[in-house]
Amino acid sequence: MTAITALTNTQIRLASRPVGLPTQDNWRITSEGVSEPGPGGVLVKTHFLSLDPAMRGWMNEGKSYIPPVAIDAVMRASGVGQVIASNNPAFAVGDHVSGGLDVQAYCQIPGDQLKRSGLVKIDRRLGTPTQWLNVLGMPGMTGYFGLMDVGQPKPGETVVVSGAAGAVGQTVGQLAKIKGCRVVGIAGGKAKCDWVVNELGFDACIDYKAGDVKAGLKEHCPKGVDIYFDNVGGEILDAVLTRIGRGARIIICGAISQYNNTTPVKGPANYLSLLVNRARMEGIVVFDYADRYHLAVAEMAAYLLDGRMKSKEDVVSGLEAFPQTLLKLFNGENFGKLVLKVADE
Amino acid sequence: MTAITALTNTQIRLASRPVGLPTQDNWRITSEGVSEPGPGGVLVKTHFLSLDPAMRGWMNEGKSYIPPVAIDAVMRASGVGQVIASNNPAFAVGDHVSGGLDVQAYCQIPGDQLKRSGLVKIDRRLGTPTQWLNVLGMPGMTGYFGLMDVGQPKPGETVVVSGAAGAVGQTVGQLAKIKGCRVVGIAGGKAKCDWVVNELGFDACIDYKAGDVKAGLKEHCPKGVDIYFDNVGGEILDAVLTRIGRGARIIICGAISQYNNTTPVKGPANYLSLLVNRARMEGIVVFDYADRYHLAVAEMAAYLLDGRMKSKEDVVSGLEAFPQTLLKLFNGENFGKLVLKVADE
Numbered sequence: 001m002t003a004i005t006a007l008t009n010t011q012i013r014l015a016s017r018p019v020g021l022p023t024q025d026n027w028r029i030t031s032e033g034v035s036e037p038g039p040g041g042v043l044v045k046t047h048f049l050s051l052d053p054a055m056r057g058w059m060n061e062g063k064s065y066i067p068p069v070a071i072d073a074v075m076r077a078s079g080v081g082q083v084i085a086s087n088n089p090a091f092a093v094g095d096h097v098s099g100g101l102d103v104q105a106y107c108q109i110p111g112d113q114l115k116r117s118g119l120v121k122i123d124r125r126l127g128t129p130t131q132w133l134n135v136l137g138m139p140g141m142t143g144y145f146g147l148m149d150v151g152q153p154k155p156g157e158t159v160v161v162s163g164a165a166g167a168v169g170q171t172v173g174q175l176a177k178i179k180g181c182r183v184v185g186i187a188g189g190k191a192k193c194d195w196v197v198n199e200l201g202f203d204a205c206i207d208y209k210a211g212d213v214k215a216g217l218k219e220h221c222p223k224g225v226d227i228y229f230d231n232v233g234g235e236i237l238d239a240v241l242t243r244i245g246r247g248a249r250i251i252i253c254g255a256i257s258q259y260n261n262t263t264p265v266k267g268p269a270n271y272l273s274l275l276v277n278r279a280r281m282e283g284i285v286v287f288d289y290a291d292r293y294h295l296a297v298a299e300m301a302a303y304l305l306d307g308r309m310k311s312k313e314d315v316v317s318g319l320e321a322f323p324q325t326l327l328k329l330f331n332g333e334n335f336g337k338l339v340l341k342v343a344d345e
Numbered sequence: 346m347t348a349i350t351a352l353t354n355t356q357i358r359l360a361s362r363p364v365g366l367p368t369q370d371n372w373r374i375t376s377e378g379v380s381e382p383g384p385g386g387v388l389v390k391t392h393f394l395s396l397d398p399a400m401r402g403w404m405n406e407g408k409s410y411i412p413p414v415a416i417d418a419v420m421r422a423s424g425v426g427q428v429i430a431s432n433n434p435a436f437a438v439g440d441h442v443s444g445g446l447d448v449q450a451y452c453q454i455p456g457d458q459l460k461r462s463g464l465v466k467i468d469r470r471l472g473t474p475t476q477w478l479n480v481l482g483m484p485g486m487t488g489y490f491g492l493m494d495v496g497q498p499k500p501g502e503t504v505v506v507s508g509a510a511g512a513v514g515q516t517v518g519q520l521a522k523i524k525g526c527r528v529v530g531i532a533g534g535k536a537k538c539d540w541v542v543n544e545l546g547f548d549a550c551i552d553y554k555a556g557d558v559k560a561g562l563k564e565h566c567p568k569g570v571d572i573y574f575d576n577v578g579g580e581i582l583d584a585v586l587t588r589i590g591r592g593a594r595i596i597i598c599g600a601i602s603q604y605n606n607t608t609p610v611k612g613p614a615n616y617l618s619l620l621v622n623r624a625r626m627e628g629i630v631v632f633d634y635a636d637r638y639h640l641a642v643a644e645m646a647a648y649l650l651d652g653r654m655k656s657k658e659d660v661v662s663g664l665e666a667f668p669q670t671l672l673k674l675f676n677g678e679n680f681g682k683l684v685l686k687v688a689d690e
Binding site: 063064065233238252253254255258264265266267268269270271272273274275276277278279280281282283284285288 | 408409410578583597598599600603609610611612613614615616617618619620621622623624625626627628629630633
């Protein structure tokens with residue numbers, strides 16, 4: 001093995017805050033040496049990084065559920081990798097781990113930052129590294145707790161999920177099927193729609209690029225929508241609001257249609273449907289459920305292993321590809337959970 | 346007493362559906378004779394009618410939580426009055442009652458329509474007739490169940506209520522004070538703001554006509570807004586969304602700012618604050634709580650009798666004044682619960 005001090009760390013840093021879609025100018029690639037971890041610290045070699053819509057929000061200035069990424073800081077990202085040096089008894093060299101590794105080849109985590117980084121060992125028998133960033137990672141946890149805790153699905157109810165072929169959407173739809181619900185996806189393009197129906201077992205999927213979402217909802221949700229898991233916001237949220245049933249629950253997980261707006265966010269004009277239908281719209285932030293991740297991981301890993309749940313990752317190689325790869329999330333190009341491969345295992 | 350068949354019933358009927366604010370042309374006044382009630386039926390003489398923002402919605406075509414008022418039908422209204430003839434053992438001549446009496450001098454309720462009309466006897470020892478349309482009536486029940494069931498206030502929390510001097514608003518604010526909350530109203534004009542603070546005991550009231558609602562919220566809700574009871578929608582809802590705290594509950598009771606729009610409803614552009622703050626926005630329709638009205642009435646009557654709760658009604662006289670009196674709700678002219686006096690007791 002190469003000596004640690006001989007390694008070079010490549011990093012993607014935030015150079016400026018984007019207006020609208022991020023461009024190459026918003027990023028800067030830097031290199032620096034790698035040092036041995038300090039007392040209680042751990043050094044992780046990154047294998048895969050998770051690319052998420054939420055990243056766009058972290059690039060903005062201003063208060064949100066976590067602080068923005070500072071200018072000149074390494075871009076925040078979750079990832080999986082392997083411990084290559086450790087001064088902490090909780091982690092041994094060779095351990096497979098996941099946590100906040102950021103967009104870089106190596107992640108030096110000081111002892112007092114370990115908790116904050118969320119670094120945990122992962123059991124490779126339960127899933128592949130990219131599944132640990134997908135169904136068993138943040139998107140999976142988001143889908144699980146959003147659907148189960150906020151949505152509270154009952155057998156026979158109709159669940160609609162937007163971004164159906166994305167990381168959160170695939171988890172939500174499959175989990176809702178396992179829980180006995182009728183599941184209707186909304187996705188962009190025939191390939192994605194066919195996949196969620198034919199491969200993942202959704203009851204139907206509406207191609208928002210091909211036609212009228214309202215008409216599709218009317219056709220595929222004849223009893224109305226009981227749960228809507230919203231990843232996109234905008235016009236699709238407004239369309240679903242016209243089809244919700246009494247006591248419906250709308251989980252606000254994201255609004256990818258609005259993240260790169262240079263005009264104000266479009267609020268849901270049909271929100272008074274909440275009143276007419278005694279319905280609820282509620283936001284979810286996955287970090288609130290950290291003390292129950294292990295329970296959700298155990299359940300979802302069982303579904304992966306017994307074949308009731310499938311996962312699809314869209315893997316792009318090379319740390320330097322980060323800036324243009326991130327854009328795939330916003331133009332709808334990614335098909336499955338978008339993952340950046342940084343190094344071979 | 347005049348013979349029943351010698352009485353004349355004056356009625357206000359919906360002549361056409363309004364576009365924007367209702368005009369005189371949307372109404373027609375008719376007269377007809379009064380007859381003895383049929384088998385199981387009851388005849389009620391109307392004393393007071395409740396004028397409510399929800400009436401504007403009932404004038405529109407289209408699906409809502411109750412069917413629209415049909416063209417040529419007597420306008421729907423709740424009221425209080427006295428039984429003047431009865432073929433039903435549940436009601437005796439002389440009983441004081443409240444229920445769906447509609448905008449007319451006498452209400453003939455057939456036996457098979459009694460349940461649907463919601464006619465119930467009222468105990469005049471618990472409140473005056475107009476209080477039975479206010480704190481002890483639909484507005485009071487709406488405020489009670491919206492705040493208690495959907496809002497779930499805890500002592501020390503900050504509650505904001507719009508339309509603070511209106512029927513629902515005065516109930517919500519006073520009840521939240523009794524439950525140990527900090528209460529901030531939003532109302533139009535100094536007189537209303539002074540009244541809710543000085544007479545009803547709110548901690549503060551923001552005059553939306555005089556200044557910046559956001560700045561007022563920042564000043565008067567230093568710990569953020571835990572519960573927002575929304576009667577108005579529009580820009581005020583958007584302003585409050587910027588100040589909600591973690592786990593906040595927004596009760597959507599109405600959107601009086603939007604009811605007479607001839608343009609599309611303005612959706613809350615800041616709705617993603619629900620996500621950041623893990624907050625909830627939920628609609629309420631008071632009829633869902635009918636089986637618990639008696640419990641809320643008992644509690645609120647006790648507060649009225651022991652002086653912890655006050656009520657203010659804005660009483661206008663004369664059935665024929667209905668069309669122009671209704672408009673007071675939409676230009677913010679009413680001060681307290683708007684009531685139409687139809688006849689002396």
